[in-house]
Amino acid sequence: MKFKVANVNCNNCVSLIKNSLESTFGAIEIDLEAKILSVNLQEKDKENFEKELSELGFELLEQL
Numbered sequence: 098m099k100f101k102v103a104n105v106n107c108n109n110c111v112s113l114i115k116n117s118l119e120s121t122f123g124a125i126e127i128d129l130e131a132k133i134l135s136v137n138l139q140e141k142d143k144e145n146f147e148k149e150l151s152e153l154g155f156e157l158l159e160q161l
Contacts, residue, residue: 098137098138098143100135101133102133102157102158103132107129114155117153118153133161
């Protein structure tokens with residue numbers, strides 16, 4: 098799944114997301130310039146992923 102994300106502004110943001118969520122959700126790729134996050138999620142895990150990402154201070158704007 099690919100998502101447009103808000104508040105991802107630097108490599109520290111990318112590292113925080115990857116370090117916090119990859120152990121639960123698997124590999125996460127983030128295009129910092131385009132602010133696009135890619136992760137191999139099952140539909141059933143999407144809500145939990147969005148919640149945990151929000152707790153880190155980031156927001157999924159839309160699914161691409």
